[in-house]
Every structure is written in structure tokens, then in C-alpha cells.
Amino acid sequence: MGDERDSQDSGLDKSSMLYEVTKSLDTLLELSSSSRETFNLNASAAASSTDHGGSVTPTSSLVSGSASDQGSSNANTMDSNARKSLNFEDIPLLPGEKPPLKNAQDVSYLCPFHDPIRGTLYVTNYKLYFKSVDPIYVLDVPLGVISRIEKIGYHSSKQENAYGIEVVCKDMRSLKFAHKQEGHSRRDIFTKMTQYAFPLTNNLEFFAFDYSEKFPENGWSVYDAEAELKRQGLPTESWRICNKNSGYKLCDTYPEIFGVPALADDPMLEVVAGFRSRGRLPVLSWIHPETHATITRCAQPLVGMVGKRCTEDEKYLSYIMEANTHSSKLYIMDARPLVNAVANKAMGGGYESEDVYKKNAEITFLDIHNIHVMRESLRKLSEACFPNIEDNHWLSNVESTHWLDHIGCVLAGAVKIAYKVEGSRSSVLVHCSDGWDRTSQLTSLAMLLLDPYYRTVKGYQVLIEKEWCSFGHMFGTRYGHGVDHYSDSDRSPVFVQFVDCTWQVMKQFQNAFEFNENFLVTILDHLYSCLFGTFLYNSEKIRGEKNLKEKTQSLWSMINSNIDQFVNPMYTRYPQQSVLFPVASLRRIRLWKTYYCRWNPRMRSQQPLITRGVELLQLRRLLQKQVDECLREVAAYQARKKDKESTSTCGVTRSGGGNPDPGSSSGGSSPGGQSTHQPVMV
Amino acid sequence: MTSVRFSKGGGSFISYINFEEKKAPLPSQQLPEEMAGGNGLEDCCKPRISSKEVVLNTVTRVLKFSTFGDLNSGVPGALYCTNLKLSFVPMKNLAELLDVGTDESWPLGAFDVCLTNIESVEQLSGGKRKRLGPSSGLASPVEMIQIFCKDFRVFTFSFRFSPSEDVVKALDYLGRHPFVNSPDRLFGFEEPPQQNSSTSVQISKIKEHDFLSPYDTGAEWGAELKRCGASECFRTTDVNKIFAFSESLPRRFVIPAKVTDHKLDVESKHYKDHRVMSWSYTKGRTHLLRGSSPDASSSKDSRYLTLLDCQRTDFEEFDIELSCPGIRETHQSFVRLMAICTPSNVQEFDDVDAHFLSKVEETRWLANVSLCLKEAVKVAKVLAGQTKQYILVRExxxxxxxxxxxxxxxxxxxxxxxxxxxxxxLVCKEWVSMGHPFAERLGHIRGISCNNVQLEPAPMYLLFLDCVWQLLQQFPASFEFSETYLCRMWDHSLVGLYDAFVFSNNKERSKAKQNGSVYRKLFDWADWLSAQDLELLKNPLYLLVDSRNEPLTDLDYTIKGLDVWAQCYFRWIPKSEIVNGDPAMLFTFYARVAKDIRALQRQLETLRCSDSEQVTLRQKERLPSDEFLANSKRTSRLLKPGSDLKINVITSSFPFAPPGPIDWGSFHGSCHTSQISAVLGDIREDSTE
Structure with missing residues (x-):
């Protein structure tokens, strides 16, 4: 039965399987990912660089990968570097990465889409690396992505390939390796892998602290809390920039600097913080540049069963409402389903009662489920996507995971907020229980819809740094960085959902984003890789204590140093796309196959329309170049002629050399780097 | 704004466009005399009535509701029932709603629905739904009717203020006219002249040439054979010249050169309608033939070999009866698809949305598309493989x-x-001429036919178009046409004015035309679509020349690789429309880039061809897309919900659904193609250059 299904699924006979795998791995390459699998067809031509230091940055794969995605021709600069250091005795290493701590020869990689591949398995302090010579095949997985490592089979297992290691990854796949029983290769590999995949458990540091790559751009300077608030126009009459939290004394999961109503003085902030769960008082996320309607975020009020009140909190909320003169109502968006909000009362939490808040507040429950539901949903989704896809029940299988329902629900909530702010010019207060998961999703998505700035490469980085990192989304706990406790119930793909939602919006408004899909996939890859300091630990406070800005690299350093690979050439600032209202109907929500199903070689690219569009833009650029050249020639010719004439008539004319740099004049269009088709001044 | 005045039960009330309907039921007998008697038609716009079109009924004081609105307020107007269509025209003060951007000669207005386009009619009264049909009785009082169209539109009309006897007549009409069982009861069909036979024979002799349908002539087949390089091995046969050989085959068709007419006649006896084989396509040395299956009584397939006179190994047969969805399956699948694509109110929309993917799976529509594509790839691979001489596809x-x-x-x-x-x-060759029973399959005729056969509807044609759409998604630069074109192809087949689609074979077409029936020319887009609309039928990515010829055999036909054709199926559902988003925005973006490219190509050509001295270098030359962007920045008003947004709004249903206010509930517009220039920029080529 399984076989039958499989052949139905693939529609291919066995003989064409290898071809299929190779081919689609090419398409896999298009998706840059720090961890990639590929047949390296040119490996035999690789030079014999023996130096262990033959360095490869994680960008290498990104560069080569997205190059083909973007169709740009400046590909493979780093990739060739990778090949250089790819020696049969050796593996490419990142700066700071130690040579293989352990290797095991004669290991079979049990690829679910292919016959077992025999080769050598290496483990370094950063990655798991598998290489085979025939067929030439490379598997390169950062240890950070590993969720669980298990031994399979016993020493006495007689069956072929029954004895080995299974590696379950956080990025929707699992890898199986079969070892020979002789020589204890499995034990050593297992030990080292466990040690470095879970450094915190083993009292080690993240590899990010050893990573010594130097990037031309410094990503740590991308976000500055004060600068961002000033960009939004603060301070205003009714909002001020507050540094009451310096030293994280007021709230240890908030940033040191945030925006609060100007009328609220520091003592008041303390009282309000006391009434909100974990001291997470309402602070400014975004302010509308024209109407001054705001999005503010906080944690649930500590109402409890008895319905406790706090006049300062009530006053504080009325300040927020009054700061916006266009509306006499403050909309409170509670991300939770009503029942959950009610249940929280038993634990001292709860929600704002409309009676208490003087009828000026209207509370809406957005029905977004908690982290446990989301975790379970993604687990089911990964089962539906990897390794086998049951084609006949594909749609209902995807539906039964409810992943898309949750995505739609989060998106619908964000649209609701954006609609209130933009349409009704009202201010919105967002919270869930603690205000660091669903709240971050909602505020950041609503901001993405409302402000075109956040749809630029830099703006999106600021958005993540601000709404996620600085406001204490617990990256360390939610993604289990460096900890082996895979069944930890605090893990949850909240941030993955946010990026998925971004992709959904992008899919509906392709021209409105400066960055491309590759950018999003790269962010998610490094969410797990623990190569950069950006997503390590739970709060700004801890990141400061660990001195991450000094000791680790920022993901944005890498991205901004290779920016070409992450920009969307379709980006056009259409005025009618300044505020986006995506449709959250399941008729329009798509499964992000290029991310979730990318390990399945039979899944095709979801983006042929984009790839072709990029080609179209290239054609335009090429033609523009030719036209410019022609025009320049003509201009030069005519100038020469004029010069001749003018010298003969003794007149003085300025030689019309034309504009040598057509890219410098501004046409305002296609800011996605396609600046070559500019008006030509001659 | 002009107010609409209706007197009602002694009192009177004044309302504006969306006047409120009283919730309380209003017994029809209480309707005042003057309202029932007065016709109110003079206050309404005039419907488009073409020649030979006859108005059979009119109902006044009809309210057209937005299906997704509150079903409480609507556009007032009149409903005309003609022998071609059902036409709603609003009051004169709302005439701008009628602007659809089609040529005046086009017989359908903004709110018109051809009888052949109607899939079903439901009456709503007292919260109950009942399907109207030839035999169904009327529930009274009828409050509302909903008309479900094959092009996935839903019309909702309220009769609450209409004269009841008119309503009864109209419902009687709606119960019968869309559901005829014979093509001679469809619009445009002329009864054969009653005069003596000699004159009619004369007429037929004079104009025989006009009675011909696609691929009825040897010349057409000759050209096609030549195009495929198969002229030597095949010949056009005259055997069916007067449709004596086969009902469903065209007058002329193509068979292997060595097969004599006599041999064909003998060997085809056991095949349905004598369709033992006819040529379809040739690639290199491999020929594609199609035919029907032999009767159970006859021995199988040896006849092909006798006829083709070739080795068994040189021949491959595909019996697609089992591997592809059948008529019944396709029909059932379509009915379920209709059900999820034509929600009759907001509640239904939300219900479907909650389980959308499994509902799609339940329709089995994508599964059927997948099967067709799979089989087609299989055949195409053998054909391209060039190892066989003949491939025969039969069912x-x-x-x-x-x-x-x-x-x-x-x-x-x-x-x-x-x-x-x-x-x-291709449609002419493989569908129209080869006798695909369009009239029956598209449901233009249904029920029990005159010959006492149960007619079987099944939109095989839509299935085909959907397959092509899937290919277009996977190979977006390989097609000259856009998805809008495919959508129009489907809509085209539902307008009962083309003989290609209201009959089942060339024999019927020929007969009808001999009787003097006149039909529109197939694919006459240019006659009624605006130049801009025509431009939307083209695919801007087709400019990428090198991808045009790529083989499409490595398509992904698995269900996970397919998608629901949102433009065609969701275009009338405002709630699923993405405002100012893709794919419409992306399409117009590409269209502008394509226009830039053509402008640059022209510029380059002029520069290269002309003498350097004569070229005048202009101060500034902006590309069309720059021009557009600068322009839209100048003129645009930012998208603000609630504001009047007629400018710069397109939706994912483009170009079918209206640009308009976000509040879809109260908007009743329709096709808006004449209004899109503000959004598109003028993407037409400048003919002057």
C-alpha cells in the first residue's frame, strides 16, 4: 500500500528518481538556507585546499542560492570559495569553527527520497556535515536546528540500516543515519552531536560566541529605540520618550526606553506596571503620523476573580485614548479567546471590564489560541509535509493541522487593528496574557500593514528588533536554543507564524515589499541556527548582560552585507499600497510550501510567476542600457561635430557630453534597485 | 440625488438608492391598486434588446440585493424577461451602474444574465428555499429569488414591492425558459420555412458555403495537416459530406492516407457513431488519433491495426475511459464546486471558509484536473518520445x-x-468540429431530450480550461494569453449566441443555419470588448521569447502542485477580493514593464537605423511605467476605508468585479473595464508610433 501511494504521489518510476532528486535539489538551492542539502556536482573539480581555515561564511550558501532565485548573474562568488575548501578529507568551516570533532566513515544517510547514500559524517562545534562521493552528495545542517537526537536500533540489530542515529530538526525535517555496528562510531558521533547541539545543557556557550566572521555592515546598529521613536514623531504633545526603565528596574522584560503618554508621570508608571502582569504596562508600539491614533501594547491587567481595580491604570488608559483627538473610544484587542481570558482570572489575570473603564473602552477578543495549540499544529503540519505527502488527501491533511486557520486568525486580528487605526482613526491597545507572544504578532503585523517603512529591508529588521527582541519575546525558551529538553511545553512557533503571516501579506501584495521570500526564509533559518546573537536569550536585559553586541554577530550584519540577495526587484511604492488590507479568508491563505515543504524534492517552486517577472525586469534593464549607450554615442558624435563647428565659428558652446551616470537621476520608480531605466538627460 | 417614490398602503415613503425594506411581511393583497397597475417602467433605464429578442415579461419595482449585504436594501429597478436573457435595469438616476465597458452591440448589459448561463433558480419565501424547475410549483408569497449562474455569479432579487401577477408570470418563465430540452428552443433558432420544398432547396444551394462550421472544409484540414507536417501520411475524407456517415463528425475529417473510404466504412461499423479514428495531431513521425470505443460485441482493437496497417509495437492505445474522470464524475464535481464558489449569503461564505481545503477536496475538482493532466502528460511523453508511429486515444x-x-x-x-x-x-478543431456535445454538456439543454434520452450535463470544457490555467500557473511565460482570456473563454461558451456552443455537432449547426438562423462569429472579442479589455487578454510575460518553446511535459500534476482558479471561481465574491493587491496589481505591473520593453525596443531600433546626425536628442525620455507612477502619485488619494474610492482601486477579481468602495455590502456594480484606465495607465500600444 505504501509503495502504491508513493508511486501515485510521485508519478515517477524508480529509474527517474535520482534525476528527480538532483533536479529538485537545484530548485532547493534557489531557496537559500543556511542548512542545505545538495549534490555538489563540481566537487570533483574542487581544488585541494587543505587548510582547515579555508573559511566559508554562512552567506556562501545564501549568495549562491538566492542568486539563482533572483536570476542575477553575480552568483557563486562565495560558492566557489566553498568548493575550494571542499576536500575529500576536509570540510568547509566558518571562521571560528573548529575542525571536525568527530567523524564517522561508512555511514549511510537514509534519504527518504532516495536509496541510502554512503559517506562520511562529521560533527563540528557548529554543524553536522555529511559527504558522499558517489553519488556526490552533501548535507550541511547547523546543530542549532536540532531538536532531538536519538539512537535507533541495537547493537544486535541484524537488519540492514537499522542501527544508527535519528536527528529530528526544528525546521520540519528529520535525518536518519545508519552506522556500522563495529568501531563504536555511533557512540562518539552521538556524544559530540549531543554536546554541541545542546550547549546550554552541557555548560557550553553558543557557537555564536566563537563565530568570528567580519561583515562590512554592522547589524547591531540597525535598531535604536530612541531613534525609532523619533522617526515616528515622538515626542509629541501627548507622547513622551521615557527612560524610567533604565537598568530594567520597572520591568525586566521590556526595553529600557519606550514611549508613554506625556501625562503619565514616572510614579504613575510604577503603579500601572504593578497592575499589569509581569510589570508590562501599556507602552507605545506605533503612532499614526497624521491622525496620531496609536497602537499600544501591554500584558493583561491583574483583575483576578474579585475584579480588582486600579484607578491609575484606568486613568492611564484614558490618557492613551485622549492622546488621539479623532476618537472618543479606545479599542482593547485581547488576542485570546474569551474563555481563556476568563480562565486567566483564576490565576490573578483577566481583562479590562468595560464598566470600569468608563465606557470609553471597547474590548474585542481575537480568538487566537495559545502557544500549546500552535506548537501542536506545527507538529502536525510537519507530519503532513515530511517525508511523505499523501497527494489524494493533501488538502484535508493540511486542513486538519489547523495551521492555516491559525495563520488566518492572526492575520485577521492584525487587519482588524489596522482597520481601526486607519479607518476609524481610533487608538488600539493590544494584549494577551503576558504580552510577549500573540501581542507581538498582532502589533508587529498591524504595523507592517500600516506603515510602508516596515516593508523595507531595514524597516522589517527594526520591526523585529523592536516588537520582538526588545519587548521580550522569549526566543530562548520558545525555540529551545541550546537546550535538549525537546518536549518543553514552553516551546512554540510564535515567531514562525509571524513570518508566515508576513509571507501571506507579501503574496497578496507583491509590489509592496522591498525584501523577498529569501529574506524571510533566511530569518527563519537563523532563528534556529544560533549562529547569530540576534535571536538568542529571552530579553533585552539578558542580551545586555551577555554582552551579545560585542561578542556575537547580528543576523542583520550578514544580511545587510549581502543585500542584493534579499531585495525584491518588483518593489514599487504605489500610493494605493501604502496601507495594506490583506484578505484573511482561507480562500486566500496559502500554505507556504517553499518553506514548510522545501525538503521534499518533489515540491516545485511556488513562485514561477515571480521568477519570470524578474527576467522581464532584467530584459528591461538590458534594453535600457543599450538605449543609453546608443544615446551616449550619438551625443558624443554630435558634440564632436558641434565642437568642430563652434571652433570654426569661434562660438563657445558647452559640449553636450550627456549624463554619464543615468542611475544618479531620480525617477522615483522601482526602488528595488532597478534604477537603470531613468530619464536620460542629454 | 433623485429620490424614488413608492406609494404603499395609503402612506408613502421616500427613499434614496438603498432604501430600506420593511422587515414586516407585506401580504400581497394589501398592495394598492395604483402600484400594481402603474408600470413604473418609464422611470427605469432601457435594457439592451437586440434584434429578434422579444420581451416576454416585465416585473417592476424589483430590488436587486447585494448577495452579501444585509438583504435589506438594494437597487430599485425593473426586471425584463426576454427570450435571450434576464435583464435587470436600475432606475434612471442610477444609470451609471450600467456602464460595463462593452460595445453597445453586445447584447448583455451589466446585470444581464443569459438564459443559457443560468444553472439554477431558487425562490426564497418565509425563510425557506425552493428550487425552481419546469415542474416545481410556486411558493407564495415569493419574497426573493436567487439566480445561480454557470459563470459563478449569484443574483439576488426581491419582489416584495412588485405586482404579484407579474411575479407569478416571471417565475413561471424562470421555471421553464432556462431549462429547455432541445436546441431548437434556444434563442436564435429559426423554424424551418414552411413553404414548398423547392424554394428552400434553392436557398440552401445558394448559400451552402455559409452553412459550413469550423473544420467542415478540406482546406482547413489541409492547412492544419501542413502545419503539423503530416500532409503525406494523411488525407481528408469526404465520406461524411452530408453527415450520412456519422452524426457527430464534421463534413470532412482526416484519416491515414492509405485507408480507403470503403475500408473505413466497413471497419467502423462497430464503433459508436462510426468514429473508429480520426487524425488529431502529428509530432515528428508520431501521429495522434482519436476515436470512440467499439461495441462490446466486436473483437477489440485488431481493427485499428488492420486499418493502420502497422506493427503492434508501432502502435499505442490509451483507453482513457477508466483513467480519466467520466461525464457523471465531472458533473458531480462541478456541482460541488459551484456550491462552494457561489455562497448565497455571508453565513454560507463563512461556513465554507471554515473548512475550505477539505471542501475543495470533497469537490474532487482538483483531483479530476490532476487526472486529466496526468493522462495528457503520459500521452505527450509517448508522442514526444517518437518511438511509436500511431497513438490512439479513445473513450x-x-x-x-x-x-x-x-x-x-x-x-x-x-x-x-x-x-x-x-x-x-484548437477549440475549433478538437471540440467544435469533432462534435463535443456542447449544448448538452454545458447544460444549455437539459432534462429528457426529444428522443427520450436523459441529457447528461458535464462541463468538460471548463475542466479543459482549468487544466490550461494550471499549466499557465506553472509555466507563466509560455502562453500568449492571460488567465483573463481563459476566463472569457468560459464565459463565452455560456452566451447563447454562438452556434459553436448551442449545438452539439456540425450537422445540427448546418441545419440551423440552413433554416436561416443567424449566430455570432466565434471568438469575436474585438467586436465588443474595448481595446483596453483586449489588451488584458494578453500575457505580458510572453515577451520572454526564449521560454515560449519550452516543453511543458515536466509539469507537476499532483494535487499539491495545483491550485484553485481563484479568478474564475471567486471573482464575484467580494469578501475574498484583495483590494489593490495581487494578482491584479502584479499583472498590471508586468503589463507596464512589457510596455516599457516595447517602447525601448522601438527606440533602440530607431536609434540604430537612423543616421547619428539626424537623431534629435530629447530633453527627457521617461518610460511609460515611470510616467504612470509619477502620475498616480500626483493624482492618487490614499486608500482610506470609508472614503470615496473610485480611483486607483482594483481587486483580485480584476477585470471582472468592480473597483469601488471597500464597503462591498452596498455596492452593486459589475464589470468595470471601462473604468480601469485610471488604475492601469493606458497599457495599450500607441498605434501612432
Whole structure:
């Protein structure tokens, strides 16, 4: 039965399987990912660089990968570097990465889409690396992505390939390796892998602290809390920039600097913080540049069963409402389903009662489920996507995971907020229980819809740094960085959902984003890789204590140093796309196959329309170049002629050399780097 | 704004466009005399009535509701029931709603629905739904009717203020006219002249040439054979010149050169309608033939070999009866698809949305698309493999799935079939001339036919178009046409004015035309669409020349690789429309880039051809897309919900659904193609240059 299904699924006979795998791995390459699998067809031509230091940055794969995605021709600069250091005795290493701590020869990689591949398995302090010579095949997985490592089979297992290691990854796949029983290769590999995949458990540091790559751009300077608030126009009459939290004394999961109503003085902030769960008082996320309607975020009020009140909190909320003169109502968006909000009362939490808040507040429950539901949903989704896809029940299988329902629900909530702010010019207060998961999703998505700035490469980085990192989304706990406790119930793909939602919006408004899909996939890859300091630990406070800005690299350093690979050439600032209202109907929500199903070689690219569009833009650029050249020639010719004439008539004319740099004049269009088709001044 | 005045039960009330309807039921007998008697028609716009079109009924004081609104307020107007269509016209003060951007000669207005486009009519009264049909009785009082169309539109009309006797007549009309069982009861069909036979024979002799339908002539087949390089091995046969040999085959068709007419006649006896084989396509040395299946009584397939006179190994047969969806399956699948794509109110929309993916799976529509594509790829691979001489595709009827598969194979293998002209030619060749029973399958005629046969509807044609759409998604630069074109192709087949679609074979077409019936020319887009609309039928990515000829055989036909054709199926559902988003925005973006490219190409050509001295260098030369962007920045008003947004709004349903206010509930507009220039920029080529 399984076989039958499989052949139905693939529609291919066995003989064409290898071809299929190779081919689609090419398409896999298009998706840059720090961890990639590929047949390296040119490996035999690789030079014999023996130096262990033959360095490869994680960008290498990104560069080569997205190059083909973007169709740009400046590909493979780093990739060739990778090949250089790819020696049969050796593996490419990142700066700071130690040579293989352990290797095991004669290991079979049990690829679910292919016959077992025999080769050598290496483990370094950063990655798991598998290489085979025939067929030439490379598997390169950062240890950070590993969720669980298990031994399979016993020493006495007689069956072929029954004895080995299974590696379950956080990025929707699992890898199986079969070892020979002789020589204890499995034990050593297992030990080292466990040690470095879970450094915190083993009292080690993240590899990010050893990573010594130097990037031309410094990503740590991308976000500055004060600068961002000033960009939004603060301070205003009714909002001020507050540094009451310096030293994280007021709230240890908030940033040191945030925006609060100007009328609220520091003592008041303390009282309000006391009434909100974990001291997470309402602070400014975004302010509308024209109407001054705001999005503010906080944690649930500590109402409890008895319905406790706090006049300062009530006053504080009325300040927020009054700061916006266009509306006499403050909309409170509670991300939770009503029942959950009610249940929280038993634990001292709860929600704002409309009676208490003087009828000026209207509370809406957005029905977004908690982290446990989301975790379970993604687990089911990964089962539906990897390794086998049951084609006949594909749609209902995807539906039964409810992943898309949750995505739609989060998106619908964000649209609701954006609609209130933009349409009704009202201010919105967002919270869930603690205000660091669903709240971050909602505020950041609503901001993405409302402000075109956040749809630029830099703006999106600021958005993540601000709404996620600085406001204490617990990256360390939610993604289990460096900890082996895979069944930890605090893990949850909240941030993955946010990026998925971004992709959904992008899919509906392709021209409105400066960055491309590759950018999003790269962010998610490094969410797990623990190569950069950006997503390590739970709060700004801890990141400061660990001195991450000094000791680790920022993901944005890498991205901004290779920016070409992450920009969307379709980006056009259409005025009618300044505020986006995506449709959250399941008729329009798509499964992000290029991310979730990318390990399945039979899944095709979801983006042929984009790839072709990029080609179209290239054609335009090429033609523009030719036209410019022609025009320049003509201009030069005519100038020469004029010069001749003018010298003969003794007149003085300025030689019309034309504009040598057509890219410098501004046409305002296609800011996605396609600046070559500019008006030509001659 | 002009107010609408209705007197009601002694009192009177004044209302504006969306006047409120009283919730309380209003017994019809209480309607005042003057309202029932007065016709109110003079206050309404005039419907488009073409020649030979006869108005059979009119109902005044009809309210057209937005299906997704509150069903409480609507556009007032009158409903005309003609022998061609059902036409709603609003009050004169709302005339701008009628602007659809089609030529005046086009018989359909903004709110018109052709009788052939009607899938079903439901009456709503007292919260109950009842389907109208030839035999169904009327529930009274009828408050509302909903008309479900094959092009996935839903119309909701309220009769609450209408004269009841008119309503009864109209409902009687709606119960019968869309559901006829014979093509001679469809619009445009002329009864044969009653005079003595000699004159009619004369007429037929004079104009015989006009009675011909696609691929009835040897010349057409000759040209097609030549195009495919198969002239030597095949010949056009005259055996069916007067439709004596086969009912469903055209007057002339193509068979292997060595087969004599006599031999064909003998060998085809056991095949349904004598369709033992006819030529479809040739690639290199491999020929694609199609035919029906032999009767159970006859021995199988040896006859082909006798006829073809070739080795067994040189011949491959595809019996697609089992591997592809049948007529009944396709129909059932379509009915379920209709159900999820035509929600009759907001509640239904939300219900479907909650389980959308499994509902899609339940329709099995994508599964059927997948099966067709899979089979087509299989055939195409053998055809391209060049190891066989003959490939024969056959099914029981020889006119249904054969048409789907044979035409798909050609779309996959032949770049010509991916052009506008090529696809139209393909439809003429494999569908119209080969006798696909359009009238029956599209449900233009239904019920029990005159010969006492149960008519079987099944939109095989839509299945084919959907398959082509899937190919277009996976190979977006290989087709000259856009998805809008495919959508129009479907809509085209539902307008009962084309003989290609209201009859089932060339014999019927010929007969009708001999009687003097007149039909529109097939694919006459240019006659009624605006130049801008025509431009929307073209695919801007087709400019990428090198991808035009790529083979499409490595398509992904698995369900996970397919998608629901949102433009066609969701275009009338405002709640699923993405405002100012894709794919419409992306399409117009590409269209502008394509226009830039053509402008640059022209510029380059002029520069290269002309003498350097004569070139005048202009101060500034902006590309069309720059011009557009600068322009839209100048003129745009930012998108603010609630504000009046007629400018710069397009939706994902473009170009079918209206640009308009976000508040879809109260908006009643329709096709808006004349209004899109503000959004598109003028994407037409400047003919002056």
C-alpha cells in the first residue's frame, strides 16, 4: 500500500528518481538556507585546499542560492570559495569553527527520497556535515536546528540500516543515519552531536560566541529605540520618550526606553506596571503620523476573580485614548479567546471590564489560541509535509493541522487593528496574557500593514528588533536554543507564524515589499541556527548582560552585507499600497510550501510567476542600457561635430557630453534597485 | 440625488438608492391598486434588446440585493424577461451602474444574465428555499429569488414591492425558459420555412458555403495537416459530406492516407457513431488519433491495426475511459464546486471558509484536473518520445474526454497552441468540429431530450480550461494569453449566441443555419470588448521569447502542485477580493514593464537605423511605467476605508468585479473595464508610433 501511494504521489518510476532528486535539489538551492542539502556536482573539480581555515561564511550558501532565485548573474562568488575548501578529507568551516570533532566513515544517510547514500559524517562545534562521493552528495545542517537526537536500533540489530542515529530538526525535517555496528562510531558521533547541539545543557556557550566572521555592515546598529521613536514623531504633545526603565528596574522584560503618554508621570508608571502582569504596562508600539491614533501594547491587567481595580491604570488608559483627538473610544484587542481570558482570572489575570473603564473602552477578543495549540499544529503540519505527502488527501491533511486557520486568525486580528487605526482613526491597545507572544504578532503585523517603512529591508529588521527582541519575546525558551529538553511545553512557533503571516501579506501584495521570500526564509533559518546573537536569550536585559553586541554577530550584519540577495526587484511604492488590507479568508491563505515543504524534492517552486517577472525586469534593464549607450554615442558624435563647428565659428558652446551616470537621476520608480531605466538627460 | 417614490398602503415613503425594506411581511393583497397597475417602467433605464429578442415579461419595482449585504436594501429597478436573457435595469438616476465597458452591440448589459448561463433558480419565501424547475410549483408569497449562474455569479432579487401577477408570470418563465430540452428552443433558432420544398432547396444551394462550421472544409484540414507536417501520411475524407456517415463528425475529417473510404466504412461499423479514428495531431513521425470505443460485441482493437496497417509495437492505445474522470464524475464535481464558489449569503461564505481545503477536496475538482493532466502528460511523453508511429486515444463516446486529452497534449507539446489564435484553433478543431456535445454538456439543454434520452450535463470544457490555467500557473511565460482570456473563454461558451456552443455537432449547426438562423462569429472579442479589455487578454510575460518553446511535459500534476482558479471561481465574491493587491496589481505591473520593453525596443531600433546626425536628442525620455507612477502619485488619494474610492482601486477579481468602495455590502456594480484606465495607465500600444 505504501509503495502504491508513493508511486501515485510521485508519478515517477524508480529509474527517474535520482534525476528527480538532483533536479529538485537545484530548485532547493534557489531557496537559500543556511542548512542545505545538495549534490555538489563540481566537487570533483574542487581544488585541494587543505587548510582547515579555508573559511566559508554562512552567506556562501545564501549568495549562491538566492542568486539563482533572483536570476542575477553575480552568483557563486562565495560558492566557489566553498568548493575550494571542499576536500575529500576536509570540510568547509566558518571562521571560528573548529575542525571536525568527530567523524564517522561508512555511514549511510537514509534519504527518504532516495536509496541510502554512503559517506562520511562529521560533527563540528557548529554543524553536522555529511559527504558522499558517489553519488556526490552533501548535507550541511547547523546543530542549532536540532531538536532531538536519538539512537535507533541495537547493537544486535541484524537488519540492514537499522542501527544508527535519528536527528529530528526544528525546521520540519528529520535525518536518519545508519552506522556500522563495529568501531563504536555511533557512540562518539552521538556524544559530540549531543554536546554541541545542546550547549546550554552541557555548560557550553553558543557557537555564536566563537563565530568570528567580519561583515562590512554592522547589524547591531540597525535598531535604536530612541531613534525609532523619533522617526515616528515622538515626542509629541501627548507622547513622551521615557527612560524610567533604565537598568530594567520597572520591568525586566521590556526595553529600557519606550514611549508613554506625556501625562503619565514616572510614579504613575510604577503603579500601572504593578497592575499589569509581569510589570508590562501599556507602552507605545506605533503612532499614526497624521491622525496620531496609536497602537499600544501591554500584558493583561491583574483583575483576578474579585475584579480588582486600579484607578491609575484606568486613568492611564484614558490618557492613551485622549492622546488621539479623532476618537472618543479606545479599542482593547485581547488576542485570546474569551474563555481563556476568563480562565486567566483564576490565576490573578483577566481583562479590562468595560464598566470600569468608563465606557470609553471597547474590548474585542481575537480568538487566537495559545502557544500549546500552535506548537501542536506545527507538529502536525510537519507530519503532513515530511517525508511523505499523501497527494489524494493533501488538502484535508493540511486542513486538519489547523495551521492555516491559525495563520488566518492572526492575520485577521492584525487587519482588524489596522482597520481601526486607519479607518476609524481610533487608538488600539493590544494584549494577551503576558504580552510577549500573540501581542507581538498582532502589533508587529498591524504595523507592517500600516506603515510602508516596515516593508523595507531595514524597516522589517527594526520591526523585529523592536516588537520582538526588545519587548521580550522569549526566543530562548520558545525555540529551545541550546537546550535538549525537546518536549518543553514552553516551546512554540510564535515567531514562525509571524513570518508566515508576513509571507501571506507579501503574496497578496507583491509590489509592496522591498525584501523577498529569501529574506524571510533566511530569518527563519537563523532563528534556529544560533549562529547569530540576534535571536538568542529571552530579553533585552539578558542580551545586555551577555554582552551579545560585542561578542556575537547580528543576523542583520550578514544580511545587510549581502543585500542584493534579499531585495525584491518588483518593489514599487504605489500610493494605493501604502496601507495594506490583506484578505484573511482561507480562500486566500496559502500554505507556504517553499518553506514548510522545501525538503521534499518533489515540491516545485511556488513562485514561477515571480521568477519570470524578474527576467522581464532584467530584459528591461538590458534594453535600457543599450538605449543609453546608443544615446551616449550619438551625443558624443554630435558634440564632436558641434565642437568642430563652434571652433570654426569661434562660438563657445558647452559640449553636450550627456549624463554619464543615468542611475544618479531620480525617477522615483522601482526602488528595488532597478534604477537603470531613468530619464536620460542629454 | 433623485429620490424614488413608492406609494404603499395609503402612506408613502421616500427613499434614496438603498432604501430600506420593511422587515414586516407585506401580504400581497394589501398592495394598492395604483402600484400594481402603474408600470413604473418609464422611470427605469432601457435594457439592451437586440434584434429578434422579444420581451416576454416585465416585473417592476424589483430590488436587486447585494448577495452579501444585509438583504435589506438594494437597487430599485425593473426586471425584463426576454427570450435571450434576464435583464435587470436600475432606475434612471442610477444609470451609471450600467456602464460595463462593452460595445453597445453586445447584447448583455451589466446585470444581464443569459438564459443559457443560468444553472439554477431558487425562490426564497418565509425563510425557506425552493428550487425552481419546469415542474416545481410556486411558493407564495415569493419574497426573493436567487439566480445561480454557470459563470459563478449569484443574483439576488426581491419582489416584495412588485405586482404579484407579474411575479407569478416571471417565475413561471424562470421555471421553464432556462431549462429547455432541445436546441431548437434556444434563442436564435429559426423554424424551418414552411413553404414548398423547392424554394428552400434553392436557398440552401445558394448559400451552402455559409452553412459550413469550423473544420467542415478540406482546406482547413489541409492547412492544419501542413502545419503539423503530416500532409503525406494523411488525407481528408469526404465520406461524411452530408453527415450520412456519422452524426457527430464534421463534413470532412482526416484519416491515414492509405485507408480507403470503403475500408473505413466497413471497419467502423462497430464503433459508436462510426468514429473508429480520426487524425488529431502529428509530432515528428508520431501521429495522434482519436476515436470512440467499439461495441462490446466486436473483437477489440485488431481493427485499428488492420486499418493502420502497422506493427503492434508501432502502435499505442490509451483507453482513457477508466483513467480519466467520466461525464457523471465531472458533473458531480462541478456541482460541488459551484456550491462552494457561489455562497448565497455571508453565513454560507463563512461556513465554507471554515473548512475550505477539505471542501475543495470533497469537490474532487482538483483531483479530476490532476487526472486529466496526468493522462495528457503520459500521452505527450509517448508522442514526444517518437518511438511509436500511431497513438490512439479513445473513450466510449469519443467526444468528451478525447477532446480534453487531445487538446491538452497539443497545448503541452505545441507552442502554437499556447497563442491566442492557436488555442482558438484548437477549440475549433478538437471540440467544435469533432462534435463535443456542447449544448448538452454545458447544460444549455437539459432534462429528457426529444428522443427520450436523459441529457447528461458535464462541463468538460471548463475542466479543459482549468487544466490550461494550471499549466499557465506553472509555466507563466509560455502562453500568449492571460488567465483573463481563459476566463472569457468560459464565459463565452455560456452566451447563447454562438452556434459553436448551442449545438452539439456540425450537422445540427448546418441545419440551423440552413433554416436561416443567424449566430455570432466565434471568438469575436474585438467586436465588443474595448481595446483596453483586449489588451488584458494578453500575457505580458510572453515577451520572454526564449521560454515560449519550452516543453511543458515536466509539469507537476499532483494535487499539491495545483491550485484553485481563484479568478474564475471567486471573482464575484467580494469578501475574498484583495483590494489593490495581487494578482491584479502584479499583472498590471508586468503589463507596464512589457510596455516599457516595447517602447525601448522601438527606440533602440530607431536609434540604430537612423543616421547619428539626424537623431534629435530629447530633453527627457521617461518610460511609460515611470510616467504612470509619477502620475498616480500626483493624482492618487490614499486608500482610506470609508472614503470615496473610485480611483486607483482594483481587486483580485480584476477585470471582472468592480473597483469601488471597500464597503462591498452596498455596492452593486459589475464589470468595470471601462473604468480601469485610471488604475492601469493606458497599457495599450500607441498605434501612432
Amino acid at each position: 466510449k463516446t469519443g467526444v468528451d474526454m478525447c477532446s480534453v486529452i487531445c487538446s491538452l497534449v497539443q497545448v503541452i507539446l505545441d507552442p502554437f497552441c499556447r497563442t491566442l489564435r492557436g488555442l482558438e484553433n
